[in-house]
Amino acid sequence: MSRRALCLLVLALGISGCKKPYRVGEHVLVEWEKDQPPYPAYITERVSPTRYRVHFDGYDSRWDEDVSLERLLGRVEGPVAAPPPPTKVALAAGVASPKTAGSAGEVAVSPYREGDRVRVSWRGSVYSATVTKVVAKDRFEVHYEGHEAAWDEVVGIDRIAGRR
Numbered sequence: 001m002s003r004r005a006l007c008l009l010v011l012a013l014g015i016s017g018c019k020k021p022y023r024v025g026e027h028v029l030v031e032w033e034k035d036q037p038p039y040p041a042y043i044t045e046r047v048s049p050t051r052y053r054v055h056f057d058g059y060d061s062r063w064d065e066d067v068s069l070e071r072l073l074g075r076v077e078g079p080v081a082a083p084p085p086p087t088k089v090a091l092a093a094g095v096a097s098p099k100t101a102g103s104a105g106e107v108a109v110s111p112y113r114e115g116d117r118v119r120v121s122w123r124g125s126v127y128s129a130t131v132t133k134v135v136a137k138d139r140f141e142v143h144y145e146g147h148e149a150a151w152d153e154v155v156g157i158d159r160i161a162g163r164r
Contacts, residue, residue: 022052027076027150030054030067038073058141058154110137112160118142119161126161 022028022043029038045053047066055064112118116131120142133141138157143149 022046022072022075027057028054029073029076030056031071031073032056040076060156110134110140111157112140112163117164119164120144120155121159121161128164 024043024046027040027042030041032039040057041054042057043052044055044064047053050069051066052069052072053064053066055061112131112134114131114133118129118131118140119126120129121127127147128145129142130145131140132143132152135141135154139154140157140160141152141154143152
């Protein structure tokens with residue numbers, strides 16, 4: 001092996017070895033499907049040295065999954081808007097119907113409106129929040145009072161414990 005090739009190998013190993021490991025609670029971009037934009041998520045658990053459990057921003061916990069390092073595309077720097085879900089995910093999550101999937105339409109009548117002050121359950125506790133956007137008749141983007149915007153999320157009506 002030539003001296004130059006050896007130097008390049010050492011440099012490459014040094015750069016790749018210096019990559020800071022991901023931590024629980026960090027916001028990351030995750031490849032969900034090929035040919036789709038990456039989705040913002042946060043790490044909820046380190047499953048193994050090469051796998052992490054992530055929660056996709058704006059989705060129920062049933063969409064949480066273990067992802068490999070190859071699917072983690074980097075850390076999120078600042079706010080990132082989630083791209084619209086793939087059609088199959090939107091149908092399964094109930095945010096689109098087969099007739100309206102892929103088309104923009106009016107949101108059906110909803111029990112909550114933008115600006116409503118609500119109580120939202122999260123992991124066994126209830127937090128004060130404000131509805132910032134009506135996503136669907138039974139799904140709402142909320143901002144938790146006293147917390148930074150990074151904690152804003154879309155919740156289903158089943159997580160709203162009522163008005164305040």
